[in-house]
Every structure is written in structure tokens, then in C-alpha cells.
Amino acid sequence: MGERLAMTAKISLGLAMSGIIYAMFLVVPQYVGLGEAGRIIIVHVPTAWVTSAAFAVSAVFSILYLRSRSGLHDASAVAAAEVGTLFCLFATVTGAIFAQVVWGTFWNWDPRETSILVLLLIYAAYFALRSSVDDVPRKRRLAAVYNIFACVTMPFLMFVAPRIADSTLHPNCAFLQGSKCEGISLDLNGAKIGQLGDVVVELKAVQKQGDMTSATVEVRMPGLTDTADLIPTFDNAGQPADRPEFPGQSFRMILIEADVPAGTARVNIQAPGTGLLSNQRTLWVFMASNLTFGFLALWLYRIRATILHVTSLVQTTEAL
Amino acid sequence: MSKSLLWRATKAVFVRELRSEFRSRQALNAVALFAVCSIVAVSLGLGPLNRSAELPLVHAALLWIVLLFAAFTALARVFVVEEEQRTAAALRLAAPPHAVYLGKLLFNLLLLCALTVLVAVLAIVLLRMQVRSPGPFVVLLVTGALGLVAGTTLIAAMIARAASRGALFAVLSFPILIPMLVTAVRGTALALSGTGWDRCMAPIQTLIAYAVAMFVTSLFLFAYVWED
Numbered sequence: 001m002g003e004r005l006a007m008t009a010k011i012s013l014g015l016a017m018s019g020i021i022y023a024m025f026l027v028v029p030q031y032v033g034l035g036e037a038g039r040i041i042i043v044h045v046p047t048a049w050v051t052s053a054a055f056a057v058s059a060v061f062s063i064l065y066l067r068s069r070s071g072l073h074d075a076s077a078v079a080a081a082e083v084g085t086l087f088c089l090f091a092t093v094t095g096a097i098f099a100q101v102v103w104g105t106f107w108n109w110d111p112r113e114t115s116i117l118v119l120l121l122i123y124a125a126y127f128a129l130r131s132s133v134d135d136v137p138r139k140r141r142l143a144a145v146y147n148i149f150a151c152v153t154m155p156f157l158m159f160v161a162p163r164i165a166d167s168t169l170h171p172n173c174a175f176l177q178g179s180k181c182e183g184i185s186l187d188l189n190g191a192k193i194g195q196l197g198d199v200v201v202e203l204k205a206v207q208k209q210g211d212m213t214s215a216t217v218e219v220r221m222p223g224l225t226d227t228a229d230l231i232p233t234f235d236n237a238g239q240p241a242d243r244p245e246f247p248g249q250s251f252r253m254i255l256i257e258a259d260v261p262a263g264t265a266r267v268n269i270q271a272p273g274t275g276l277l278s279n280q281r282t283l284w285v286f287m288a289s290n291l292t293f294g295f296l297a298l299w300l301y302r303i304r305a306t307i308l309h310v311t312s313l314v315q316t317t318e319a320l
Numbered sequence: 321m322s323k324s325l326l327w328r329a330t331k332a333v334f335v336r337e338l339r340s341e342f343r344s345r346q347a348l349n350a351v352a353l354f355a356v357c358s359i360v361a362v363s364l365g366l367g368p369l370n371r372s373a374e375l376p377l378v379h380a381a382l383l384w385i386v387l388l389f390a391a392f393t394a395l396a397r398v399f400v401v402e403e404e405q406r407t408a409a410a411l412r413l414a415a416p417p418h419a420v421y422l423g424k425l426l427f428n429l430l431l432l433c434a435l436t437v438l439v440a441v442l443a444i445v446l447l448r449m450q451v452r453s454p455g456p457f458v459v460l461l462v463t464g465a466l467g468l469v470a471g472t473t474l475i476a477a478m479i480a481r482a483a484s485r486g487a488l489f490a491v492l493s494f495p496i497l498i499p500m501l502v503t504a505v506r507g508t509a510l511a512l513s514g515t516g517w518d519r520c521m522a523p524i525q526t527l528i529a530y531a532v533a534m535f536v537t538s539l540f541l542f543a544y545v546w547e548d
Contacts, residue, residue, distance in 0.1 A: 066544055118495050118498050121494065121495040121498075122495040122496075124491075125491050125492045125494075125495055128488060128491050128492070129478070129479075129482070129488065129492060132482045132483040132484055132488055133481070133482045133483075134483075137548075138481065138548065141544055141545070141547075142478050142482075142545065144544070145474070145478065145541045145544050145545055146475075146478065146492060148537070148541060149474060149475075149496065149534075149537055149538070149541060150495060150496060152533055152534070152537045153471075153495075153496050153498075153499055153530075153533075153534075156499035156500070156526070156529075156530055156533070157498065157499045193373050200374070202373070
């Protein structure tokens with residue numbers, strides 16, 4: 001009975017995964033400004049979610065291990081970390097490909113890019129620690145301690161990362177605590193230099209011409225590969241009008257607010273890709289994809305945890 | 321265990337660390353020379369920098385990179401030495417785990433503060449780093465040092481009995497320190513460029529919160545690292 005249920009689950013998972021891939025290419029519509037590249041979110045976002053969830057699961061099992069000292073809890077923590085690493089790599093690579101195609105750069109220290117890189121480093125350090133301690137109980141104990149310790153730093157990253165850049169290329173900010181994605185305020189008489197992503201921006205002038213308000217902003221690309229003066233504008237109704245492109249990139253600068261007498265202006269990055277999920281078909285495929293990737297991770301995790309636990313039991317028996 | 325007993329044991333561990341350091345001066349010599357070498361290397365490598373709006377950020381980043389790597393070389397010693405001289409077992413018998421952790425933490429803090437003063441002075445002299453808001457600058461360095469020590473002392477205890485300790489210490493500490501490092505660099509850049517207390521308070525608060533969180537977690541976890 002159990003075996004048949006497991007087989008059914010396995011086959012449905014395979015079918016669901018095939019369905020997601022089919023839907024990703026044939027059901028999800030193309031997007032203006034994104035082209036075919038927009039389809040990648042069907043894989044990118046669920047893998048990123050699974051990565052964070054796996055990290056949390058791994059930390060929980062680490063706490064349980066320190067309390068129970070049971071090999072099964074340790075095996076579960078390792079299995080969750082391994083699945084997390086795999087999905088973390090997926091999320092990073094798909095994200096970088098998307099960023100190159102759509103935003104014109106593989107990597108730009110967007111807050112989410114920074115936090116997923118740190119997560120990848122933590123996973124790597126966790127496995128490095130495990131491989132350099134020979135004594136099994138000590139290895140398990142130290143790895144569990146490190147996992148919990150690293151987990152405590154994550155809220156700080158969530159808290160600090162939005163402040164690293166006042167603006168993000170990622171479409172919505174709902175999941176990033178403390179970030180409002182409101183762009184950055186520059187002041188001719190005060191803080192006139194700021195950062196959008198990893199681009200340094202310096203306000204040069206704010207002026208009114210007819211019914212348009214414009215700001216002259218010097219942008220310096222990372223490594224000073226390019227500098228340019230961009231002049232975004234907005235019209236009488238306060239709607240952004242001219243949205244100049246950053247040099248060599250395919251994201252744009254918009255002017256949100258400007259006060260000519262005070263010499264202040266608020267500018268932001270505008271990247272193609274905002275409002276992707278407002279399409280019903282995309283939304284449903286996206287939800288189904290989240291669910292399927294979740295189950296895939298769960299399945300991988302179960303198998304891996306069982307294998308690790310059985311292997312360690314066999315080794316202990318042989319040692320006896 | 322009574323509070324005063326823990327405090328007495330902590331003090332004993334701390335004084336023991338100080339005494340053994342005064343006898344050999346191993347840690348201080350090695351770390352001071354490391355700091356001098358890296359600041360000189362940075363100054364020679366950069367040459368004269370143009371005065372620009374980004375200069376405070378460059379100086380702050382260099383200062384913290386030097387401090388970070390000096391910390392990587394210095395802060396693991398307190399526990400590695402116990403394993404090398406085979407005194408760890410005796411220490412386990414002689415003092416409760418919390419006292420060992422607190423004593424070593426205090427010693428590391430003292431070492432890192434000395435190191436920070438040295439690096440900052442060398443940076444001001446050799447790199448011609450200009451400190452336009454000295455008050456926030458000093459507070460940021462101190463809270464940053466607190467964060468560095470709180471984030472690495474537990475890891476130092478962890479790697480003491482592992483293979484390839486030095487490299488592992490850096491590998492394990494770095495991801496833990498990233499939030500603190502980013503905050504410290506940004507805050508120090510603000511202080512170098514002459515920003516007042518009002519805008520420097522946010523990074524200072526973040527650094528203090530980080531140090532406290534790491535310290536409390538370490539207290540919880542240290543007994544697990546130190547057993548056996």
C-alpha cells in the first residue's frame with residue numbers, strides 16, 4: 001500500500017514537473033520589454049523560495065540535534081542543507097542569466113543578490129566545516145552549532161541589505177523588510193551623492209523648463225567604466241516622462257519628485273519586469289510551479305536524509 | 321553557580337590569557353606586524369589618491385579589510401593555543417564553560433582594540449586618511465570591534481580541533497561577518513566624510529544590535545562546542 005502510494009506520488013511529481021516546463025514555454029505569454037526571458041521567473045522564484053525554506057529547516061534540525069543527539073536529526077539537517085545548496089545554485093544562475101538578458105548585467109549587488117550570495121557562502125562553509133572534522137559526534141555538534149549561529153545573522157542581512165542599495169531591480173519589495181523601493185533622495189545642498197544598485201549617482205542640477213521638471217544626474221558605473229549625465233524628467237501631472245537608459249545597460253532612471261527651489265530630487269531605477277504576475281495565466285503557472293518545486297525539494301530531501309542516516313548507521317555498526 | 325563565582329572564574333581566565341601573552345608576546349607581535357605590513361602594502365599599492373567624493377568610502381573599505389584580515393590571523397589563537405599546548409582538558413576541569421568563553425572574549429576584545437588603534441593611526445599617517453568626525457569614527461570602530469569579536473570567538477573555539485584551522489577560520493567567519501562589515505564600512509565612510517552624530521547613529525545601533533545578538537547566541541552555544 002505504502003509502496004504504491006510512493007510510486008503514485010513519484011509519477012505525479014514527474015508529470016507536474018513536465019507540465020510546469022511545458023507551461024513555462026507555451027502557456028505563459030511573452031512580455032513587453034522582457035521578451036522570452038520573462039519565462040525564467042517560473043523557475044527562478046520557486047527555487048529561491050525553496051533555498052530559504054531549506055535553510056530554515058536545516059537550522060531547526062540542527063537545534064533538534066543538539067537536544068537529542070540523534071543521528072537522524074543530523075542527517076536531516078545535512079540533507080536540507082544539500083537540497084538548499086542545489087536550489088541556491090539554480091536560483092543564482094537563473095537570476096544572473098535573466099539579469100544579463102533583461103537588465104544588461106550579470107551581477108549588480110542588488111540586495112537580493114547579496115543575500116543569496118551570503119547564503120551560498122554559509123552553505124559552503126557548513127560543508128567545509130563538516131569535511132575538516134573527523135570525529136563523527138564532534139563533527140555533527142560543531143556543524144549544528146555553526147548552522148544555528150549563521151541562522152542568527154540572517155535577519156541582520158535582511159535588515160542591512162535594503163540599506164546597501166536604496167533601490168532594487170527586483171520587481172516587488174514586499175518580501176524585503178525595511179525596503180520601500182522608493183528610490184533615493186538627493187539634495188544639491190546636502191547629500192548629493194547616492195547609490196542606485198551599484199551605480200553611483202550625483203545630483204548636478206534641478207530645473208524647470210516649461211511644464212516639465214528635470215534633474216541632471218551624473219551616473220558613474222561600477223569600476224568607473226562609464227560616466228554619463230542623465231536628465232530624467234516629469235510632467236505637470238507628476239508622471240515620469242523622459243526615462244533615460246543607464247549607459248550600457250537596459251534599465252532606466254526615472255524622476256519621481258523634484259523641488260526646484262530647495263534643490264532636491266528623488267530618482268529611482270526602473271527595470272522591465274514590474275507587474276509580471278498581474279497576468280492570470282502567468283500567476284497560475286507561477287503558483288503551480290512554487291508547489292511543484294516545493295514537493296521536488298521535499299522528495300529530494302527525504303531520499304537524501306534516509307540515505308545519509310542509513311549510511312551512518314551502517315558505518316557505526318561496522319565500527320563496532 | 322553563583323554570579324560572583326562565574327565572574328571570578330572569568331577574571332582568572334582573562335588574567336591567565338594576559339599573563340601568558342605578556343610572557344611570549346606571540347599574538348601581539350604577529351598581529352601588529354601583520355597590520356603594519358598590510359597598511360604599508362595598501363599605501364604603496366595605491367599611491368597618491370585624488371581627492372574625490374568616493375575617497376572616504378575607499379579609505380573606510382581599506383581600513384576594514386585590513387582589520388578583518390588582521391582579526392582572522394589574531395582571534396583564533398586563544399583556542400588554538402590550548403590545543404597546541406594540550407592544556408584544553410585542564411582548562412575544562414578548572415573553569416566552567418561560560419567563564420572560559422567570557423575570559424577569552426575579553427582578551428580577544430582587548431587585542432582587537434589595540435589592533436584597531438594601531439591600524440587607524442597607521443591609516444591616518446600613511447594613507448593620509450582624514451577623519452572629519454572623530455567622535456562617531458571612534459564609536460564606530462569600537463562597536464565594529466565588538467561585533468568582530470562577538471562574531472568570531474565562538475568560531476575560534478569551533479575550529480581549534482579541526483584540520484587546516486587558519487583557512488577554515490576565515491571561511492566560517494566571513495559569511496557571519498558580512499552584515500556587520502557592510503554596516504561598519506558604510507558608517508565609517510560617513511564619519512570620515514564629516515557626517516554628524518544624527519546620521520551615524522543608524523549604523524552604530526545596527527552594530528551594537530549585531531554584537532549583542534552574536535554574543536547572546538554564542539553564550540547559548542558555547543557549552544556545546546566546548547564539551548568533551
